[in-house]
Amino acid sequence: MSDSEIVETGAGAARITWHPADEPRLVLAVSHGAGGGIEARDLRALAGALPPLGVSVALVEQPWRVAGKKLAPAPRTLDTGWRDLWPAVAKRGLPVVAGGRSAGARVACRTAAELGAAAVLALSFPLHPPGRPEKSRAPELLGAGAPTLVVQGGNDPFGRPAEFPGPQAFPEGAYELVEVPFADHGFAVPKRADLTQQEALDVLTGAVGAWLGALAL
Template sequence: MSILYANAENPCCTLILAHGAGAPMDSEFMETIVQNLLALDISVVRFEFPYMALCRLDAIRRPPNKMAVLQDTWREVYNQVRAQSTLPIVIAGKSMGGRVASMLVDELQPLALICLGYPFYPAKKLDKPRTEHLLDLRTPTLIVQGERDALGCREVVEGYRLSSAIEIEWMALADHDLKPLQRSGCTQAQYLQHAACRIKDFVVRQLR
């Protein structure tokens, strides 16, 4: 299994970060958010699901593994990090990685859950929400979501009933990758920095 460790100088926690369905653990998005988190004293562990690890080996694009495999991979990585770290653990994911983590978070019992661009519904399928397990979520959860996210726009998501443990940080005029329209006056880099700051604030609150 591909696992990548990045240690902050004076870490307050270890954050395990899973990639989304279409990009690896070292994509530009992942690299940028990791560097921002390290600067805020959050150590980060990244890993790749089996299908993405195979893609890295032979450059053949594959669909994600079945959900049972994705979940078992998350459990394996969490248990490995838990056995090695004395710090509080936060689990997190970009899109699909966050969705899988959200299905396991109450079982694994980390300090908190962070989702970056949660896929509330499949593209163009608003009638098939992926929210049933979010109704009774108990673990403190922060979702950083673009208002224009094609998998969970603000207009639709604000109509859902979600657990009171979930907070949503809306990024104005941003898409699924937290990239805003030019008229927002902000850049994706600025939004990812803001997302990291919001994550740090959220984690500090849970540590208290």
């Protein structure tokens, strides 16, 4: 059973849809990317898989999505919305893991240290624009300042797993990267792949669940 709440921010009204655990030990607050909302397949999968593991999932819709706009605003505005809604996901007194997919992952990385996030989950982190590896956003990822898990599709044009910096480049905390074979930026896998769409999502949810379970919180 999910429930939602509206939170006013400096960027407009955001919406949080809660998928609570019966006996939660932490909260995963996770937002969408610039091209979609919380209906993304990976976010839906996490909302279904994690509450039985003691993780309450807060799916966050940024103000521009709540307002019905088609284009995401500048990063500074995205960060404002995330900062201002943070007290609403932290109010339950549990450790909060900051997460997001694509642009949402960038927001989580940029703000994790200042908000005191327990860890960061980066789904489909857009390491660079497609075909532009020289435009690297690795500094955002490496500057998160908290234990970080990246879950990346093996065929993500925004950055394939082999393009990411190694763990030795991460200056603080633990950094892990899990590949979902054959998957694209939205974790879709082609029909000819050696695993089904459900199996791909199981790789994702299994990795996230195990990582969250191993965090020393």
